[in-house]
Amino acid sequence: MRLNFFKPREKRHTIAFYNIENLFDVYDDEITRDYDMLPSSEKRWSIKRYNNKLRKIGYVISNIGLKEVKRHPAIVGIAEVENDAVLKDLINSKHLEEHNYSFVHYNSPDERGIDVALLYDENVFKVAFSKTFTVDLLDDDGSIDYTRDILLVSGLFEGLELHVIVNHWPSRRTGDIETEQKRMKASKKVTEIISFLKDKNPEAKIVIMGDFNDDPNSNSLKALELSHGLYNPMRTLLSHDRGTTSHNQNWNLFDQFLMTHNFFERKKNTLRFVKANIFDEAYLKEYEGKYKGSPYRTYVGKRYNGGYSDHFPVYMVVSKR
Numbered sequence: 001m002r003l004n005f006f007k008p009r010e011k012r013h014t015i016a017f018y019n020i021e022n023l024f025d026v027y028d029d030e031i032t033r034d035y036d037m038l039p040s041s042e043k044r045w046s047i048k049r050y051n052n053k054l055r056k057i058g059y060v061i062s063n064i065g066l067k068e069v070k071r072h073p074a075i076v077g078i079a080e081v082e083n084d085a086v087l088k089d090l091i092n093s094k095h096l097e098e099h100n101y102s103f104v105h106y107n108s109p110d111e112r113g114i115d116v117a118l119l120y121d122e123n124v125f126k127v128a129f130s131k132t133f134t135v136d137l138l139d140d141d142g143s144i145d146y147t148r149d150i151l152l153v154s155g156l157f158e159g160l161e162l163h164v165i166v167n168h169w170p171s172r173r174t175g176d177i178e179t180e181q182k183r184m185k186a187s188k189k190v191t192e193i194i195s196f197l198k199d200k201n202p203e204a205k206i207v208i209m210g211d212f213n214d215d216p217n218s219n220s221l222k223a224l225e226l227s228h229g230l231y232n233p234m235r236t237l238l239s240h241d242r243g244t245t246s247h248n249q250n251w252n253l254f255d256q257f258l259m260t261h262n263f264f265e266r267k268k269n270t271l272r273f274v275k276a277n278i279f280d281e282a283y284l285k286e287y288e289g290k291y292k293g294s295p296y297r298t299y300v301g302k303r304y305n306g307g308y309s310d311h312f313p314v315y316m317v318v319s320k321r
Contacts, residue, residue, distance in 0.1 A: 014065030032113030058095035167210025233276035
């Protein structure tokens with residue numbers, strides 16, 4: 001008699017990152033410069049527009065990786081949220097309320113009050129530890145340049161140790177070359193965080209995600225990659241007609257993942273990397289005009305556009321055997 005032995009089926013999950021373009025409430029925060037996103041501002045931000053944004057962003061998040069994994073993402077790094085209140089509204093919005101999401105968020109010193117955060121499905125990921133790390137920057141005149149903190153969240157993902165580092169590095173607003181040193185400092189800070197984790201456990205499994213405001217081949221990303229022998233699966237995805245954000249009709253791939261090489265281990269009971277991609281479905285794109293194909297954003301300058309974000313999300317699929 002012939003016996004059939006079946007290998008246990010692997011379980012797959014999605015880990016995502018999304019810069020959601022200024023998710024602000026409609027109330028004035030006297031501590032931060034949020035006056036652009038108030039009902040009285042030129043942008044005329046309103047409850048109706050806020051709720052529309054929540055619904056749209058929730059719909060996107062619920063669909064990231066759905067074709068591959070058949071369920072919502074287990075973890076979603078988020079950039080450009082104002083506070084805890086908007087995150088609570090987001091996870092309780094129409095398309096996310098049934099998914100048991102919780103979040104980790106700390107207020108950062110960023111002058112505009114935009115922070116990073118981590119959404120996670122409590123059925124999959126159990127948070128054990130979280131901490132923020134400040135990137136100390138100076139402007140040319142010697143004054144402090146307040147930017148987003150880097151967020152570290154550690155826990156058990158399907159019972160296995162996982163560390164996630166969420167980033168939103170300094171922008172290129174005043175010029176790519178002029179601001180490069182600021183992103184190099186952020187890169188160095190992430191290197192220090194990885195060293196901190198590896199000092200405790202040399203085999204620590206780490207995912208670094210974020211809007212780095214640099215492409216995979218930029219000096220800051222190459223330095224980070226080399227510092228701990230990391231793998232960047234996004235390198236092959238940037239092309240002349242594809243990226244995560246577009247400026248002057250040129251694509252950039254600022255939104256990326258890097259990971260430790262132990263995501264390629266073949267042993268049992270471990271998390272393994274499967275694939276990474278840009279989530280750039282047609283409904284997330286401008287469908288006509290000069291900017292056809294670029295992200296369908298909420299605002300274009302001061303003009304309300306009614307879209308989703310000026311960035312496409314990115315995602316990676318991991319498996320546990």
